[in-house]
Amino acid sequence: MDRNELGGWLRLTLSTGVGNASARRLLSRFGLPQAIFEQTEAVLAQTVTAAQARALVEVPQTWAELLETTWRWLQSADSGIGRAVVTLGDARYPRALLETEDPPLVLYVMGASRWLAQEFIPQGQCLAIVGSRNPTAQGAENARQFAQALAKAGLTIISGLALGVDAAAHEGALQASTSDAWPGTSPTMAVVGTGLDRVYPRKNLDLAHRIAASGLLISEYPLGTPPLASNFPKRNRIISGLSQGTLVVEAALASGSLITARTALEQGRDVFAIPGSIHSPQSRGCHALIRQGAKLVETAQDVLEELPVATPLAADHGANAAKACQPADSGTPDDDLLAALGFDPMGIDALLARTGLDAATLQVRLLTLELEGRVARLPGGLFQRLERV
Structure with a gap:
């Protein structure tokens, strides 16, 4: 898009009190954002509230600075790493997200240029893997190995770049992408709760760079947005909305991962959960999900039975990936x-x-x-x- 079109979308997202639902009503009536801002307050008030109409005719104080920052960000992409602002009007906007109740108006996307040049969210080929930020050693290993096996089978692994299970899932998917059998889609995508010019937590800075080199980083938040606590639960709807299913590896009863699982159910997506010890607090969230109808998962094959991979090449590797998730029997003296x-x-x-x-x-x-x-x-x-x- 050109600078003027970008400015229109950014101004719409910054307009005080105008949420996604109101913005979609305006877009449905007037078309692109530039046309919205050509209307009088009285005309706008026929579609939204009077307060929203007043806000729309006023230029937000931070708009010019954000437009300049975003335009420079788009123009300064590194070699092999692309940047894009994907709006509801963009053909690349993920179809799966459009089907959800509250799709973001704008997605900021950064990552491997080869994925940005196409429909970067393959329909029906994404699995969210989420869980505790403080997993047990086995929980972190489960996340890594399941992600690696399922990515080799052709699923793109989506998570939130948090510590613990999220990071382990991203790592496993990146390890799968080094395989000669990689099916040719983005190995992993991280949906973050900050602007894409920031990395949170800082401990995952190197991981974020490697995801950008091989996969994608996605955010609905403008550049410069700090890690605000309220943003992370909200972004969970994007993690589940982009995915055909959500796998919960470990979660306490009060875990944010259960928010993602509930959102997935509301969006009509499949939910999977790995059981654990009855003595572990980190397993109680998964056990609660299983009692509520989530599918109990022991191997990658359990997931692949519900989410068959869409590409022939991926399907060829599905059986091998499932075998990789079977418990090992080393036969050693130990x-x-x-x-x-x-x-x-x-x-x-x-x-x-x-x-x-x-x-x-x-x-x-x-x-x-x-x-x-x-x-x-x-x-x-x-x-x-x-x-x-």
């Missing part, structure tokens, strides 16, 4: 120790009692398993088995 450890965190004293090993031998074997990535050392001197999913 299997007896893993069996004694079970799947809940356990301390040394309890393991000594269960195995009958002396303390020195047990410590050596635990260290070996830790180095092999089969056991995680947790705070408080606890150990947890990491099952290959």
